[in-house]
Amino acid sequence: MTRVLITGGAGFIGSHYVHHALTTHDDWQVTVLDKLTYAGNPANLEDLEGHPRYRFVRGDIASRGDVDAALEGGIDCLFNFAAETHVDRSIGDAEGFIRTDVYGTYTLLEAARAREVKAFVQISTDEVYGSVAQGRSRETDALMPRNPYSASKAAADRLAYSYFATYGLPVFISRASNNYGPRQYPEKVIPLFVTNALEDQPLPLYGDGQNVRDWLYVTDHCEALDVVLLKGTPGEVYNIGGGNERRNIEITELILDTLRKPRALLRYVQDRLGHDRRYALDCSKIRALGWTPRTPFEQGIDRTISWYASNRSWWQPIKTGEYLEYYRKHYRL
């Protein structure tokens, strides 16, 4: 059995990777370590209760005691998905991002080093390159993060690399573009806009709506991470992009049209501070290892919209309490 720790497994991408791992790798014993912050949701993993190769540990990656408890019984391989992930929240208050994304990664690296793990996969992001006016970022490009979220992820990315260069820890670093799909917390733009549209609420589009993101369907990301682990080289970075660059206005109109909602629901609002204009990745390195994204954007967005339309019981309880407080304060609605 290969003993695998997946941190942040109750979140959006982490929960998809946990399901993918258990169905794809028969010989993996999976432990999830998750603090269950506002973004972590036990419902994302509830169908796995009682699974013989799955264990859930509630804990903080920034606590060495919690990490050691999760690693009891040994460890071969670690995927670090756990993070504070929302750019807007990082602009409001960066502290939790430094604590989890930077110090938490340090804590995991130390624990991994003490146990001589065979692979440490650090889930980084294309946002570490900063805004890219033209062309596509390559793995060797300089990092130029421009908000507290991306800066804390860049720190973790390079800290992980330093454990490879200094101690020989087998670290693999992935930098994926914007993910979308079922179970994404409805503060990120696609689930926010889909759920708002379903409730006939305004869709708050920042600035001029011309910012560009490259959309990657979440299960394609999971497949790419297997390629990084199984075919990648320790110490290397791998870009993972969907090859679907879209302007935010296009996505907004597509969501409204698909749900047959009026364009009048579109509401231009004040721009995000320091809003990165465009992210774009050159993915030739991981494509050379045999990975390619399989989900065309039109198919992925259709599947995503249908999922939110038929899983109101997943997102309606989230859009209450703390969420509404954040929403009203942030959007001044």
Ligand code: NAD
């Ligand atoms: P998410 O916000 O949906 O989930 C984060 C998970 O981490 C939650 O389950 C939360 O409870 C857990 N967590 C937070 N702090 C923790 C702590 N201190 N200890 C233990 N668990 C903690 O995030 P996501 O969108 O699934 O992103 C997962 C990873 O992928 C992150 O590292 C993120 O930076 C990276 N990433 C995300 C995207 C994207 O588009 N969502 C793109 C590229 C990279």
Ligand code: TYD
């Ligand atoms: P988001 O989903 O927060 O991801 P990220 O900032 O990490 O790329 O935002 C995606 C894009 O959508 C980004 O350009 C900001 C924009 N956006 C809006 O226009 N309105 C919103 O309410 C949100 C949350 C994002």
